[in-house]
Amino acid sequence: MLTFTLRRLNLFIFTMFLLTLLSFSLSFLFPGEQLINISGQVNATPEQLIILGEHYQTQSNVFQQYFAYVNMLFHGDLGISMASQLSISTEIMNFLPATIELTLVALFIAMLFGIPIGFIAAINHRKATDNIILSISMIGYSIPVFWLGLLAILVFSIQLGWLPSAGQISLLFEIEHVTGIQFIDILLSNSPYKWQAFQDASAHIFLPACVIALAPATIFVRLARSAMMEVLESQYIRAAKAKGLSFRQIIYHHAIRNAMVHVIRDVGLQFANLVTIAMVTEVIFSWPGIGRWLIESIYQRDHTAIQGGLLALSAFIFIVHIVTDFIYAALNPLARESRHGT
């Protein structure tokens, strides 16, 4: 396990190095002055610019500038936003929890529905159920998520009036922003309407999470299906059948557990895809998350914010990826062996 951890740590450090390199180079690639791009100080006087230049080592060569940048990162200084002039790390800390909340709920829903349906399809392989599930999941995988979001709002918010169409929680409730994750904040607040606020927040998160979850769920369907089919073909299942175990016992006691292990490995890989979908969904549902913030920064040409947001978001995705790798390795000792290149 130790070598596995060390390899993962090594990969993490290398990835962070590349990501910071990428975000650092963005300040040169974006139009405009490099110093302003990296710091966000659009209104700085010439004297302030000189002091800023010293912080970012603009007089030295590129390597020293990079180290100065990484140094600032370690101190939590990602510059200030060109548009709002607020500290970017504060903005990210404000918005990232909302995205974490949304993506995790969406991931949960995708796994909750995708995996069992995939198993069912595998068990009914070559029968009508399998084909129907495959066709529906193909369509689910092909729907553009922004279109789906709009239709979902039209049907569920307006025509049926079941669920709200925007935001994290109704503005009628005054919940202090402590962590940024609504459910935790509600529990921590001292509002007299805690239970209603909880229900309201659930109603708000449900629709966007389902919209996000659709495409990943279809992928989980396929993954679970192929994992389950592989497991069902395996020798130990045949042995179990030969032994006379009932169908139910085979599935619940042996097949699912083994198939799950295969599926978990790919969950981490899917997460990047899920976050991308979440970014677009956040815009449609006005969800106050980092995806929407990043896209708005792009509209406003706020280069510093784009750099910081990209770094934060990619780091977040990678951390989740590594966490799922750990979970997978914990469940499956075979995975702890070294894998080349990946």
Place this chain on the structure above:
Amino acid sequence: MSILAVKQHIFKAMLLPFLCVISACNTENDKSLSNHSIVYCSEGSPESFNPQTVTSGTTIDATSNQLYNRLISFRGEQNTIAPSLAKSWHVTRDGKMITFYLRKDVAFHQTNYFTPTRFFNADDVLFSFNRILSAEHPFHQVSGGKYPFFQSVSFSNVVQSIEKINDYTIRFKFKYADSSILANIASDFAVILSKEYADALVLKNIKREIDTLPIGTGPFKLKEYRPGAYIRYAPHQDYWDKPSSLEQLIFDITPSSIGRLTKLLAGECDVIAFPIAHEKIKSKPELELEEVTSFNVGYLGFNTVKPPFNNVNVRQAVALAVNKQAIIDTVYQSKADMAHSLLPKTSWAYNKSTLAQTYDLSEAKKLLVDAGFPDGFTMNLWALPVQRAYNPDAITMAKLIQADLKKIGIKVLIENSLDMGSFLEQLSKGEHQSVLLGWSADHFDPDNFFTPLLSCSSAKSGNNRTFWCNEDFDDLLQQALETTNVTQRKRFYSRALAIISTEVPLIPIAHSKRFQARKNIVKGEFLSPFGGIDFSKASKN
């Protein structure tokens, strides 16, 4: 316990949050919360919480009538001037002196950042106006030192001095008589701030907060502001007039018009600004669409100090090439009047005989050739990024104009990437060649259409987006202000309108109505033909 049973338990446990969500749909418990709150979907974030420093309608809507009061205000069908913080006032015969007698027992807001220890008195009036008038005033430069409305009506030129006679009497002395001065003091911009608060801020050395954490005497006080997201107002319990029956007033900032409509249809907002899809709203029995004949004009303004629009022939050429009717049909969906002049028909200074631009492409081409642009040219057109009553969709309008001007060989580049604050800032620096903007009058006096928009002083303050400065025009305006004789004033204004027609610093496009949509459980009047919305009388069934 068998694994199967465990799995069944797990399944039931997962069902619980699901049921949670479903039951949230029909909750009766938070009805009480929504019964005493109004959520208003507004179209943008306010630039500041002090109307003195801005002219943007979005900021006025959010602040002026909610947080503050003025000395006098407009009331009633005829929009006559009525008492507010001033119980009564006296104007001398020559119009050079006005004495205001102030109301007693008016309390300022008490919030978690300020507690007042005294009632409103003349010191507050002195502070609020001297801040604007006197460049040496300690608060003059706070928040940039710009008071665009007051600069555009030459307020500091007209006012000679303000004297405190006693704690509840204050006297304005003017250098010359100005028939629009009372209207200007009653406008949404002339709000009264708290001197006590200002003094406290000076001690803590955070003078900026007078404009960002406001204290006023109005029916609501600021509770929380999240930029770009929402503004939370709580009712002012000790309001001198009838306090609001609401427990909360929330501005839900939603720049997208379809977003506001969605929230109205889904029940998340009670009232929305600048609604679209009027037929859809009218078809729903639980919603109501109201309209007010607004005193406004949408225009295409030229930056007359930059080429190519420093050439009057070029301006006239463009004016002849713009198809206004198409714009009215598309952008305003035929719910506006085509503008023949700057003034709408409802103004008493409106002149039928003012020459309006016709739509004549060949004449336009000829003028271009005369002006030295036989092959046309490239220009930029700045389109305002928010919806206003005078222009519900500047981007579509810009695209129509782009297509129109292509026919005479002019290439138009549309600029609309900024947010409203940056947009107005860049405009006042003159970064544009042409702009789609408009003006909603602040009061009934026709001067309000001319001076803030096209006068020389307004060009200096940056509010005159055309930077056009014409001495004859300014003279006419001055003369019209110096007399109270309506016939004479009408004559001056017709001549002024004629100058605008020939010089074309801007092309007036449409006078529109201002609409608002609400749930019909929301009661009360809050739209006015000019000025910002006012929730003080709003309530819910």
Place this chain on the structure above:
Amino acid sequence: MARDKIYLEEEFPSPLLQLWHNFKETPVVMLGFSCFVFLTILALFSPLITPYTSVENHLDFLLLPPAWHNDGNVSFLLGTDNLGRDMLSRLMHGTSLTFGLSFVVVLISLVIGVIIGSFSALTSGIKSSFLNHFLDVILSIPSLLLAIVIVAILGTGLSNTLWAIIMVLIPQFVHITRNAVTEEFRKDYVLASRLDGASSLRILYHSVFPNILEKLISQATLAQSSAILDIAALGFLGLGAQIPMAEWGAMLKNGIDLFYIAPWTVYLPGLAILFAVVATNLVGEGMRHALKVSKEA
């Protein structure tokens, strides 16, 4: 008199032909394939077939619903938008943009990716390990996010979007080529050719490429469906094609503001995107299925 064949001829179709036979067997896949061909023809010839141009404003016919509604007009079969532009023409023109350009984009990234991938497979050592890690990091950044950032650097507009998506797709092809080529190089027939004295390049071209072609084509269809969605997503966010271009995502963005008064301006472009992506996916599925079957055979 017709005679039956006396001699049984055995046909040994080439791998590609065999693939095609397997491909043809599933009717659903053939349906998808015919839709795909239909879209391709539309993409190529749309400027010639559309009833109106895609940017003509018919100011007398604003917001017409499709012809089957009461208020519709047969000369505007699928209705018009808020500036009077014919939806049918715009949708057809959009095929060249969203669908057609996705094809071009995939082709370019395929070629570049394969070249880089093969060279990387041929090298080994620290350089290659660094490239591997670098690729993995790039692959773990979501494709749309990367494309958005590249667009932020280059500026908005359709051509920049295409460059961004090309840059995003290249790593995928590099990855797959590198893995496939490395795998093939371990096989015996390559060893045999090498013993014969063939250079790496020759082996690559004559022996390896034909064998990995199927994998590449299968990845290409995956990439195309992803490219269609990315072009449309960027158009929808306002970062890609700008109005009045008739790209489907941009049309959807334009339609949102009219959603309640003219819902067809939202339904139609969305359906078009869905249709194109499903067709591409069916073709891809069919290809993968055929691959699997021919491997098993």
